[in-house]
Amino acid sequence: MARSSKSATKQRSSKSKQVKSAVRNNINDKLKDELLSYYRDMVLIRRFEEKAGQLYGMGLIGGFCHLYIGQEAVVVGMQAAIDSKSSVVTSYRDHGHMLACGMDPSGVMAELTGRVGGYSKGKGGSMHMFSREKNFFGGHGIVAAQVPIGTGLAFGHKYRDEEAVCLTYLGDGAINQGQVYESFNMAALWQLPCIYIIENNQYGMGTAVSRAAAGRELADRGAAYGIPGDKVDGMDVLEVKKAGERAVEHAISGKGPYILEMTTYRYRGHSMSDPAKYRTKDEVNKMRQERDPIDNVKEKLLLTGLEEKSLKDIDASIRQIVSEAVEFAQTSPEPDPQELYTDVLVNN
């Protein structure tokens, strides 16, 4: 507030200054709207994941449940760099990606609880959800299996001459799987519009990257195939978006694949059953306090002169969306026993 009124006093001093300021304000407004949208998307993911964690603790969600808390800026920034024609595929840490693709939080939450209202009618669970409508192709449970699949989706875009890319997300654990390099080779050979986003959250389950990955930066893992790679601050949504736009421009213009290594951090364990004893509480707290992607955007927004109340209003509306999702996920019935036998094959 203080900063804003000071600027208003200066504006009165001359006309030319007024014009410059108007332009600046205009840019400021644009940035503000953009940041607000990122804030909303990231807070939705965080609140959703926190709630999923709670429901897991209550026994309402079973099996594996890999939370995305801490990594929100990566998917939100990347999603801002593509349009709706492009496709997205990821691993099992996928709730954030689905929400960022615009999938309905209630449908996602109901899948977590194994109910018929879930995206896969309760038959996929946390790791296996899809939406053809939103061009979200999963949700894959086998580490790195989504990498050739994403490469194939990119192959399809090129085959049909579409102006689209496939965003293929993988973790720092997946980067050591052989099929990743089989994919890099083919993507580079055939110049497929595939962007490989390595979400380096520092640990493949309990193993630190330094204990699992030899050589230089993960961003350089495509160097042998001539695939450009950038290391990006994955905790800063604007940096992510900037890098994403660079990669999309490269891929869509026919120059082939691109690798983005996003340095990020997951606050929770690998899955809900991981006590995370391979790292200190201090390490986690330091990241949360100093590098949190949502706090980062919040600070920037307050600097634009936005009132904190506006953010609180957003928070409230998100809480409402999440509680509706939880309500739906608990009231939607379990799938009919007959569903056991459906969807094994397409009937033809």
Place this chain on the structure above:
Amino acid sequence: MPVEILMPALSPTMTEGKLFKWLKEEGESIEPGDAVAEIETDKATMEVEAVDSGILQKILVAEDTEGVPVNTPIAVLLLDGEDNGTSSENQGDKAPLVVDRQTSDLSISQSDESSPPQGQGRVDVYTQTVREALRDAMAEEMRADNSVFVMGEEVAEYEGAYKVTQGLLKEFGDKRVIDTPITEHGFAGLGVGAAFGNLKPVIEFMTFNFAMQAMDQIINSAAKTLYMSGGQMGCPIVFRGPNGAASRVAAQHSQNLTSWFAHCPGLKVIAPWSAADAKGLLKAAIRDPNPVVFLENEVLYGQSFEVPGDPEIIVPIGKANIVSSGTDVTIVAFSIMVGKALEAASQLADDGIDAEVIDLRTIRPLDEETIIKSVAKTNRIVVVEEGWPTCGIGSEMAALMMEKSFDCLDAPLIRVCGEDVPMPYAANLEMLALPQVADIVKAAKTVCYQG
């Protein structure tokens, strides 16, 4: 002394070939290295060259002769300095020809002749090898649907390691006929992604031995995603290539993996025997919205059958075929074992046993009805498979009989399977490891209590 030139074996699986063309005439002189004839093997047409110099005295097998067994004398060569009066009946040394190089272009023109004429009236039936039938199936489906493409190792410029994709690159170009690096896990997964994106990939594995590298993508990604997505994510893909025992290539390249795939829900598994079924079922597989594992057989590629010419004829998936009807015993087989079962049936007929031979054609979903009906008539069943016995297709059939045909059986089912060992290299051991006609005959007699 004149030398007999023998029909050479030009591939591991070749037992006979077609003498396609003589490149030298009788009376013509030959130098070592001269190409003397073109021989069509089960994989390609090869030029063969002479080892000795002399004069081609007599041609014993005319060109265009099919089914010439390996080691048959095909010509007589009069060595330099020998009396021209020596006749071919005289005893002579035997000299097989030496392989020179492949001339696959010749074999394309040859196979084109056996294809139905394009764009004119439909030919009812014509004779074709399994190899050609498979190629025509792909070509016809590619003509009909732009979203069908073929991908694999050596499928484009080399025209297929077993020449199954011959001519496809020329007709459809490199956008739709794609040579991959040697990277099975990768291109199987890429195919799955392309299928999720509504294309219809035909993924060739050079052999299914190499598909084991890609098992995760076939089972975990292709077969299961429809279910895991609640029906949203179909995967219209065909994985095809030769499966089963080849010849003298030992344990890693000679094995039958049918039951691996047949075990998994979400897949359809096809293993045809005849060229007509190979064509009709591959077309059905490409049109099917589900992932299909299409198991061919290297030894069958060169065998000829009658094939209907109408490109609209497809063979439905999931239907077995009674290839020979009978009343005394049901012999169930698939893929190459159908031929052996038919031979066995013919020998059994000599002993007064009237065998019914069923070609399963599709392994998953299994046509239980046809088998059950047959056993209700014959009350006896022998199941023949090339693969290992444990958890095999024969075991599945035994369970089916217990569950659904128990009261019809007059004798316990007998499985005739490959031996429960890795495939040996030595010729005699290899023969012992694989089911032979005599094994089938013996099993059939046993269930008929005539052993």
